[in-house]
Amino acid sequence: MTIYLTELDMTSIEFPSPFDALDEPNGLLAFGGDLSPSRILNAYSQGIFPWYGPGEPILWWSPAPRAVFNPKTFVPSKSLKKCQKKHRYRVSINQATDRVIGYCSSLRPEQETWLNSDMQSAYRKLASLGFCHSVEVWQDDELIGGLYGLQRGLVFCGESMFSLKSNASKIALWYFCDHFTKFGGKLIDCQVMNPHLESLGAVEIERDEFLSSLQLLKETPIDDACFEKQWLEEMP
Template sequence: MTLYLPELSSSNTLFPDPSLALTEPNGLLAFGGDLSVARLRNAYKQGIFPWYGVAEPILWWSPSPRAVFLPHTYKPSKSLVKFHKKHQYRVSINRATEQLIELCASTRPDEETWITDEMLIAYQTLAKAGHCHSVEVWDQDQLIGGLYGVSVGQVFCGESMVSIKTNASKVALWHFCLHFMQHGGRLIDCQIMNPHLASLGAIELPKETFHEHLLAYRDTEMPETCYEPQYLSMT
Protein backbone atom coordinates (compact mmCIF):
# COMPACT_ATOMS: atom_id res chain seq x y z
CA MET A 1 0.00 0.00 0.00
CA THR A 2 1.33 3.43 -0.96
CA LEU A 3 1.15 6.14 1.68
CA TYR A 4 1.17 9.85 0.90
CA LEU A 5 3.44 11.92 3.14
CA PRO A 6 3.60 15.69 2.59
CA GLU A 7 6.99 17.32 2.07
CA LEU A 8 7.44 20.62 3.88
CA SER A 9 8.25 23.71 1.87
CA SER A 10 11.59 25.42 2.26
CA SER A 11 9.93 28.81 1.70
CA ASN A 12 7.63 28.80 4.75
CA THR A 13 7.18 27.09 8.12
CA LEU A 14 3.65 25.78 7.59
CA PHE A 15 2.62 22.25 8.59
CA PRO A 16 -0.28 20.02 7.55
CA ASP A 17 -3.10 19.82 10.08
CA PRO A 18 -2.01 17.41 12.87
CA SER A 19 -5.30 15.53 12.43
CA LEU A 20 -3.90 14.26 9.12
CA ALA A 21 -1.08 12.32 10.78
CA LEU A 22 -0.83 8.63 9.88
CA THR A 23 -2.00 5.93 12.24
CA GLU A 24 0.77 3.61 11.02
CA PRO A 25 3.43 4.55 11.81
CA ASN A 26 1.60 6.29 14.63
CA GLY A 27 1.70 10.06 14.24
CA LEU A 28 3.92 10.50 11.20
CA LEU A 29 2.78 13.76 9.61
CA ALA A 30 5.36 15.14 7.17
CA PHE A 31 9.01 15.16 6.16
CA GLY A 32 11.58 17.70 5.09
CA GLY A 33 11.94 21.36 5.91
CA ASP A 34 14.58 22.41 8.41
CA LEU A 35 15.17 22.83 12.14
CA SER A 36 15.12 26.62 12.24
CA VAL A 37 13.90 28.40 15.36
CA ALA A 38 10.81 29.65 13.50
CA ARG A 39 9.85 26.20 12.21
CA LEU A 40 10.43 24.48 15.57
CA ARG A 41 8.38 27.14 17.36
CA ASN A 42 5.54 26.70 14.90
CA ALA A 43 5.72 22.92 15.24
CA TYR A 44 5.56 22.80 19.03
CA LYS A 45 2.69 25.28 19.15
CA GLN A 46 0.72 22.69 17.15
CA GLY A 47 1.85 19.65 19.11
CA ILE A 48 4.27 18.55 16.36
CA PHE A 49 7.87 17.50 16.97
CA PRO A 50 10.83 16.22 14.88
CA TRP A 51 12.12 12.69 15.40
CA TYR A 52 14.38 10.88 12.97
CA GLY A 53 17.61 8.92 12.81
CA VAL A 54 21.02 9.39 11.28
CA ALA A 55 20.92 9.50 7.45
CA GLU A 56 17.12 9.93 7.45
CA PRO A 57 15.21 13.00 6.29
CA ILE A 58 13.67 15.18 9.00
CA LEU A 59 10.44 13.48 10.05
CA TRP A 60 7.64 15.32 11.88
CA TRP A 61 5.22 13.60 14.25
CA SER A 62 1.92 14.15 16.07
CA PRO A 63 1.04 10.79 17.68
CA SER A 64 -2.09 9.57 19.45
CA PRO A 65 -2.54 9.04 22.34
CA ARG A 66 -0.19 11.55 23.96
CA ALA A 67 1.89 10.88 27.07
CA VAL A 68 1.85 13.75 29.57
CA PHE A 69 2.58 14.67 33.17
CA LEU A 70 0.12 16.80 35.10
CA PRO A 71 2.33 18.87 37.43
CA HIS A 72 -0.39 19.44 40.03
CA THR A 73 -0.97 15.69 40.51
CA TYR A 74 2.64 14.49 40.22
CA LYS A 75 3.93 12.72 43.33
CA PRO A 76 7.43 11.27 43.75
CA SER A 77 7.69 7.73 45.05
CA LYS A 78 8.52 7.20 48.71
CA SER A 79 11.78 5.56 47.70
CA LEU A 80 12.77 8.63 45.65
CA VAL A 81 12.01 10.98 48.55
CA LYS A 82 14.13 8.80 50.84
CA PHE A 83 16.94 8.65 48.27
CA HIS A 84 16.99 12.41 47.81
CA LYS A 85 17.15 13.07 51.55
CA LYS A 86 20.21 10.85 51.73
CA HIS A 87 22.08 12.10 48.65
CA GLN A 88 21.04 15.76 48.44
CA TYR A 89 21.68 16.29 44.77
CA ARG A 90 21.50 19.94 43.74
CA VAL A 91 19.02 20.89 41.02
CA SER A 92 19.21 23.94 38.76
CA ILE A 93 17.38 25.34 35.77
CA ASN A 94 19.06 26.86 32.70
CA ARG A 95 22.52 26.97 34.23
CA ALA A 96 24.09 24.46 31.82
CA THR A 97 21.64 23.95 28.97
CA GLU A 98 24.14 23.32 26.18
CA GLN A 99 26.04 20.83 28.33
CA LEU A 100 22.85 19.03 29.35
CA ILE A 101 21.73 18.60 25.73
CA GLU A 102 25.19 17.29 24.85
CA LEU A 103 25.02 14.87 27.79
CA CYS A 104 21.67 13.53 26.56
CA ALA A 105 23.18 12.94 23.13
CA SER A 106 26.47 11.42 24.28
CA THR A 107 25.01 8.78 26.59
CA ARG A 108 23.19 6.95 23.79
CA PRO A 109 24.84 4.62 21.25
CA ASP A 110 25.21 6.22 17.81
CA GLU A 111 22.86 3.68 16.26
CA GLU A 112 20.12 4.45 18.80
CA THR A 113 20.29 8.21 19.25
CA TRP A 114 17.87 10.59 17.58
CA ILE A 115 19.84 13.56 18.91
CA THR A 116 21.97 13.93 15.79
CA ASP A 117 24.51 16.72 15.45
CA GLU A 118 21.86 18.65 13.52
CA MET A 119 19.31 18.21 16.30
CA LEU A 120 21.83 19.09 19.01
CA ILE A 121 22.74 22.37 17.32
CA ALA A 122 19.07 23.17 16.64
CA TYR A 123 18.01 22.85 20.29
CA GLN A 124 21.05 24.70 21.55
CA THR A 125 20.11 27.50 19.14
CA LEU A 126 16.51 27.33 20.35
CA ALA A 127 17.83 27.68 23.91
CA LYS A 128 19.79 30.80 23.02
CA ALA A 129 16.56 32.22 21.60
CA GLY A 130 14.87 31.62 24.97
CA HIS A 131 12.54 28.76 24.01
CA CYS A 132 14.42 25.61 25.06
CA HIS A 133 15.15 25.05 28.76
CA SER A 134 17.02 22.53 30.86
CA VAL A 135 16.85 21.18 34.38
CA GLU A 136 20.26 20.06 35.59
CA VAL A 137 21.14 17.75 38.47
CA TRP A 138 24.52 18.04 40.18
CA ASP A 139 26.52 15.87 42.55
CA GLN A 140 28.92 18.40 44.00
CA ASP A 141 30.20 20.13 40.83
CA GLN A 142 29.53 17.21 38.46
CA LEU A 143 26.60 17.34 36.05
CA ILE A 144 24.98 13.93 36.51
CA GLY A 145 21.68 14.22 34.69
CA GLY A 146 18.53 16.18 34.02
CA LEU A 147 16.07 16.94 31.28
CA TYR A 148 15.41 19.52 28.58
CA GLY A 149 12.47 20.63 26.49
CA VAL A 150 10.64 23.44 24.75
CA SER A 151 8.35 25.99 26.40
CA VAL A 152 5.03 26.83 24.75
CA GLY A 153 3.19 29.13 27.13
CA GLN A 154 1.96 27.09 30.10
CA VAL A 155 3.00 23.85 28.38
CA PHE A 156 6.48 22.34 28.60
CA CYS A 157 7.32 19.91 25.81
CA GLY A 158 9.87 17.48 27.21
CA GLU A 159 12.45 16.22 24.75
CA SER A 160 14.95 14.04 26.60
CA MET A 161 16.05 12.90 30.05
CA VAL A 162 19.40 11.52 31.17
CA SER A 163 20.98 10.01 34.27
CA ILE A 164 24.60 9.07 34.71
CA LYS A 165 24.08 8.56 38.45
CA THR A 166 21.17 6.86 40.17
CA ASN A 167 17.81 8.68 40.02
CA ALA A 168 19.22 11.93 38.59
CA SER A 169 16.52 12.34 35.93
CA LYS A 170 13.79 11.39 38.43
CA VAL A 171 15.01 14.09 40.82
CA ALA A 172 15.03 16.58 37.92
CA LEU A 173 11.44 15.78 36.98
CA TRP A 174 10.24 15.96 40.59
CA HIS A 175 11.83 19.36 41.19
CA PHE A 176 10.67 20.73 37.85
CA CYS A 177 7.05 19.62 38.31
CA LEU A 178 6.85 21.54 41.58
CA HIS A 179 8.65 24.61 40.20
CA PHE A 180 6.58 24.60 36.98
CA MET A 181 3.30 24.29 38.88
CA GLN A 182 4.23 27.10 41.27
CA HIS A 183 4.74 29.40 38.26
CA GLY A 184 1.44 28.53 36.61
CA GLY A 185 2.55 25.63 34.40
CA ARG A 186 -0.33 23.36 33.40
CA LEU A 187 0.95 20.48 31.27
CA ILE A 188 4.20 18.62 30.53
CA ASP A 189 4.14 16.82 27.19
CA CYS A 190 6.36 13.76 26.95
CA GLN A 191 5.18 12.62 23.52
CA ILE A 192 4.99 8.81 23.42
CA MET A 193 4.41 6.57 26.44
CA ASN A 194 7.03 4.02 27.42
CA PRO A 195 7.48 1.87 30.55
CA HIS A 196 9.91 4.34 32.13
CA LEU A 197 7.53 7.29 31.75
CA ALA A 198 4.64 5.19 33.05
CA SER A 199 6.69 4.25 36.11
CA LEU A 200 7.20 7.95 36.82
CA GLY A 201 3.48 8.69 36.72
CA ALA A 202 2.86 9.78 33.13
CA ILE A 203 -0.65 9.31 31.76
CA GLU A 204 -2.06 9.15 28.25
CA LEU A 205 -4.48 11.67 26.79
CA PRO A 206 -6.43 11.18 23.56
CA LYS A 207 -4.92 13.32 20.83
CA GLU A 208 -8.01 15.52 20.66
CA THR A 209 -7.89 16.19 24.42
CA PHE A 210 -4.19 16.96 24.31
CA HIS A 211 -4.73 19.50 21.54
CA GLU A 212 -7.60 21.10 23.45
CA HIS A 213 -5.25 21.62 26.39
CA LEU A 214 -2.46 22.87 24.14
CA LEU A 215 -4.74 25.45 22.50
CA ALA A 216 -5.98 26.60 25.91
CA TYR A 217 -2.52 26.98 27.48
CA ARG A 218 -0.05 27.79 24.72
CA ASP A 219 -0.64 31.56 24.51
CA THR A 220 -0.41 32.33 28.23
CA GLU A 221 3.16 33.34 28.94
CA MET A 222 4.95 32.05 32.02
CA PRO A 223 6.53 34.54 34.46
CA GLU A 224 10.12 35.36 33.56
CA THR A 225 11.17 34.02 36.95
CA CYS A 226 10.21 30.49 35.90
CA TYR A 227 13.10 30.06 33.48
CA GLU A 228 15.69 32.42 34.97
CA PRO A 229 18.95 30.55 35.67
CA GLN A 230 18.63 29.43 39.29
CA TYR A 231 18.91 26.59 41.76
CA LEU A 232 15.61 24.95 42.68
CA SER A 233 14.45 24.12 46.17
CA MET A 234 11.56 21.99 47.39
CA THR A 235 9.99 24.77 49.45
Protein backbone atom coordinates in the same frame (compact mmCIF):
# COMPACT_ATOMS: atom_id res chain seq x y z
CA MET B 1 -4.60 2.24 -0.60
CA THR B 2 -1.61 4.46 -1.37
CA ILE B 3 -0.77 6.98 1.32
CA TYR B 4 1.21 10.06 0.36
CA LEU B 5 3.27 11.79 3.02
CA THR B 6 3.52 15.57 2.86
CA GLU B 7 6.92 17.01 1.93
CA LEU B 8 7.43 20.37 3.59
CA ASP B 9 8.12 23.44 1.49
CA MET B 10 11.43 25.11 2.29
CA THR B 11 9.86 28.50 1.60
CA SER B 12 7.13 28.04 4.22
CA ILE B 13 7.04 26.93 7.86
CA GLU B 14 3.45 25.70 7.64
CA PHE B 15 2.47 22.11 8.49
CA PRO B 16 -0.47 19.92 7.55
CA SER B 17 -3.07 19.34 10.25
CA PRO B 18 -1.90 17.01 13.04
CA PHE B 19 -5.10 15.05 12.44
CA ASP B 20 -3.67 14.04 9.06
CA ALA B 21 -0.89 12.05 10.75
CA LEU B 22 -0.58 8.38 9.84
CA ASP B 23 -1.83 5.59 12.05
CA GLU B 24 1.18 3.49 11.06
CA PRO B 25 3.80 4.48 11.87
CA ASN B 26 1.84 6.19 14.60
CA GLY B 27 1.87 9.95 14.21
CA LEU B 28 4.12 10.40 11.18
CA LEU B 29 2.89 13.61 9.56
CA ALA B 30 5.46 15.06 7.16
CA PHE B 31 9.09 15.04 6.09
CA GLY B 32 11.67 17.56 4.95
CA GLY B 33 11.96 21.23 5.69
CA ASP B 34 14.65 22.38 8.08
CA LEU B 35 15.35 22.81 11.79
CA SER B 36 15.12 26.58 11.87
CA PRO B 37 13.85 28.10 15.16
CA SER B 38 10.72 29.49 13.47
CA ARG B 39 9.77 26.10 12.01
CA ILE B 40 10.40 24.19 15.23
CA LEU B 41 8.46 26.71 17.33
CA ASN B 42 5.56 26.61 14.88
CA ALA B 43 5.62 22.82 15.02
CA TYR B 44 5.50 22.63 18.82
CA SER B 45 2.71 25.19 18.92
CA GLN B 46 0.66 22.66 16.92
CA GLY B 47 1.67 19.55 18.85
CA ILE B 48 4.22 18.47 16.21
CA PHE B 49 7.87 17.60 16.81
CA PRO B 50 10.89 16.39 14.78
CA TRP B 51 12.33 12.91 15.30
CA TYR B 52 14.43 10.98 12.83
CA GLY B 53 17.23 8.46 12.73
CA PRO B 54 20.57 8.21 10.93
CA GLY B 55 20.22 8.37 7.15
CA GLU B 56 16.61 9.59 7.28
CA PRO B 57 15.20 12.96 6.21
CA ILE B 58 13.78 15.19 8.94
CA LEU B 59 10.55 13.51 10.01
CA TRP B 60 7.73 15.34 11.81
CA TRP B 61 5.31 13.60 14.19
CA SER B 62 2.07 14.08 16.08
CA PRO B 63 1.26 10.70 17.68
CA ALA B 64 -1.97 9.55 19.27
CA PRO B 65 -2.47 9.02 22.11
CA ARG B 66 -0.12 11.52 23.70
CA ALA B 67 1.92 10.92 26.87
CA VAL B 68 1.79 13.78 29.37
CA PHE B 69 2.42 14.70 32.99
CA ASN B 70 0.20 16.91 35.10
CA PRO B 71 2.94 18.67 37.09
CA LYS B 72 0.52 19.56 39.86
CA THR B 73 -0.28 15.93 40.62
CA PHE B 74 3.23 14.47 40.24
CA VAL B 75 4.03 12.37 43.30
CA PRO B 76 7.60 11.19 43.92
CA SER B 77 7.95 7.62 45.12
CA LYS B 78 9.06 6.87 48.67
CA SER B 79 12.31 5.46 47.32
CA LEU B 80 12.97 8.67 45.36
CA LYS B 81 12.37 10.79 48.45
CA LYS B 82 14.67 8.51 50.42
CA CYS B 83 17.38 8.81 47.75
CA GLN B 84 17.25 12.60 47.77
CA LYS B 85 17.19 12.77 51.56
CA LYS B 86 20.36 10.67 51.61
CA HIS B 87 22.32 12.44 48.87
CA ARG B 88 20.95 16.01 48.99
CA TYR B 89 21.59 16.57 45.31
CA ARG B 90 21.28 20.20 44.19
CA VAL B 91 18.91 21.10 41.35
CA SER B 92 19.15 24.09 39.04
CA ILE B 93 17.43 25.71 36.06
CA ASN B 94 19.31 26.72 32.90
CA GLN B 95 22.77 26.47 34.45
CA ALA B 96 24.20 23.98 31.92
CA THR B 97 21.81 23.61 28.98
CA ASP B 98 24.53 22.85 26.43
CA ARG B 99 25.91 20.06 28.59
CA VAL B 100 22.47 18.56 29.28
CA ILE B 101 21.72 18.39 25.55
CA GLY B 102 25.13 16.85 24.92
CA TYR B 103 24.70 14.17 27.59
CA CYS B 104 21.21 13.32 26.33
CA SER B 105 22.81 12.53 22.97
CA SER B 106 26.13 10.94 23.94
CA LEU B 107 24.72 8.49 26.46
CA ARG B 108 22.61 6.73 23.79
CA PRO B 109 24.00 4.20 21.30
CA GLU B 110 24.84 5.98 18.02
CA GLN B 111 22.42 3.85 16.02
CA GLU B 112 19.57 4.69 18.38
CA THR B 113 19.96 8.40 18.94
CA TRP B 114 17.75 10.92 17.19
CA LEU B 115 19.66 13.76 18.83
CA ASN B 116 22.25 14.18 16.10
CA SER B 117 24.54 17.19 15.68
CA ASP B 118 21.93 19.12 13.66
CA MET B 119 19.26 18.55 16.28
CA GLN B 120 21.63 19.53 19.08
CA SER B 121 22.52 22.73 17.25
CA ALA B 122 18.84 23.52 16.70
CA TYR B 123 17.91 23.19 20.38
CA ARG B 124 20.99 25.09 21.51
CA LYS B 125 19.93 27.90 19.20
CA LEU B 126 16.45 27.81 20.71
CA ALA B 127 18.04 27.98 24.17
CA SER B 128 19.96 31.10 23.15
CA LEU B 129 16.65 32.62 22.07
CA GLY B 130 14.99 31.80 25.41
CA PHE B 131 12.68 28.98 24.29
CA CYS B 132 14.62 25.84 25.26
CA HIS B 133 15.29 25.23 28.95
CA SER B 134 17.11 22.69 31.07
CA VAL B 135 16.96 21.30 34.58
CA GLU B 136 20.22 20.07 36.08
CA VAL B 137 21.02 17.79 39.02
CA TRP B 138 24.39 18.15 40.74
CA GLN B 139 26.44 16.21 43.24
CA ASP B 140 28.76 18.89 44.58
CA ASP B 141 30.11 20.42 41.34
CA GLU B 142 29.47 17.36 39.16
CA LEU B 143 26.53 17.32 36.73
CA ILE B 144 24.90 13.93 37.23
CA GLY B 145 21.51 14.24 35.56
CA GLY B 146 18.97 16.49 33.94
CA LEU B 147 16.33 17.12 31.32
CA TYR B 148 15.53 19.71 28.68
CA GLY B 149 12.62 20.83 26.52
CA LEU B 150 10.73 23.73 24.96
CA GLN B 151 8.29 26.02 26.70
CA ARG B 152 5.12 27.20 24.97
CA GLY B 153 3.03 29.29 27.34
CA LEU B 154 1.98 27.11 30.27
CA VAL B 155 3.10 23.92 28.51
CA PHE B 156 6.58 22.43 28.78
CA CYS B 157 7.44 20.07 25.93
CA GLY B 158 9.95 17.63 27.38
CA GLU B 159 12.53 16.36 24.91
CA SER B 160 14.99 14.12 26.71
CA MET B 161 16.58 13.34 30.06
CA PHE B 162 19.72 11.61 31.29
CA SER B 163 21.23 10.16 34.44
CA LEU B 164 24.83 9.49 35.34
CA LYS B 165 23.73 8.29 38.77
CA SER B 166 20.63 6.39 39.78
CA ASN B 167 17.46 8.51 40.09
CA ALA B 168 19.10 11.76 38.94
CA SER B 169 16.71 12.39 36.04
CA LYS B 170 13.75 11.48 38.24
CA ILE B 171 14.85 14.08 40.77
CA ALA B 172 15.12 16.64 37.96
CA LEU B 173 11.53 15.91 36.94
CA TRP B 174 10.26 15.97 40.54
CA TYR B 175 11.80 19.36 41.32
CA PHE B 176 10.77 20.80 37.97
CA CYS B 177 7.14 19.74 38.40
CA ASP B 178 7.03 21.52 41.75
CA HIS B 179 8.75 24.62 40.36
CA PHE B 180 6.67 24.76 37.16
CA THR B 181 3.45 24.43 39.16
CA LYS B 182 4.40 27.33 41.42
CA PHE B 183 4.56 29.56 38.34
CA GLY B 184 1.26 28.35 36.93
CA GLY B 185 2.56 25.63 34.59
CA LYS B 186 -0.22 23.24 33.65
CA LEU B 187 1.06 20.49 31.36
CA ILE B 188 4.26 18.62 30.52
CA ASP B 189 4.25 16.91 27.14
CA CYS B 190 6.43 13.81 26.92
CA GLN B 191 5.28 12.77 23.45
CA VAL B 192 5.17 8.95 23.43
CA MET B 193 4.65 6.64 26.39
CA ASN B 194 7.37 4.22 27.42
CA PRO B 195 7.84 2.07 30.55
CA HIS B 196 10.13 4.63 32.20
CA LEU B 197 7.64 7.47 31.78
CA GLU B 198 4.77 5.27 32.88
CA SER B 199 6.67 4.32 36.05
CA LEU B 200 7.00 8.03 36.83
CA GLY B 201 3.27 8.62 36.51
CA ALA B 202 2.82 9.79 32.92
CA VAL B 203 -0.64 9.20 31.43
CA GLU B 204 -1.95 9.00 27.90
CA ILE B 205 -4.61 11.32 26.52
CA GLU B 206 -6.22 11.42 23.09
CA ARG B 207 -4.76 13.67 20.40
CA ASP B 208 -7.77 16.00 20.28
CA GLU B 209 -7.69 16.49 24.06
CA PHE B 210 -3.98 17.23 23.97
CA LEU B 211 -4.26 19.67 21.06
CA SER B 212 -7.21 21.46 22.66
CA SER B 213 -5.26 21.90 25.90
CA LEU B 214 -2.18 23.05 24.00
CA GLN B 215 -4.10 25.65 21.99
CA LEU B 216 -5.54 27.10 25.19
CA LEU B 217 -2.43 26.98 27.37
CA LYS B 218 0.16 28.14 24.85
CA GLU B 219 -1.53 31.55 24.67
CA THR B 220 -0.95 32.30 28.36
CA PRO B 221 2.56 33.57 29.06
CA ILE B 222 4.42 32.27 32.08
CA ASP B 223 6.33 34.56 34.43
CA ASP B 224 9.85 35.06 33.06
CA ALA B 225 11.19 34.29 36.52
CA CYS B 226 10.23 30.63 36.06
CA PHE B 227 13.11 30.06 33.68
CA GLU B 228 15.71 32.45 35.02
CA LYS B 229 19.03 30.82 35.90
CA GLN B 230 18.54 29.69 39.49
CA TRP B 231 18.97 27.02 42.11
CA LEU B 232 15.77 25.34 43.23
CA GLU B 233 14.91 25.09 46.89
CA GLU B 234 15.44 21.77 48.59
CA MET B 235 12.25 19.77 49.04
CA PRO B 236 10.97 19.46 52.61
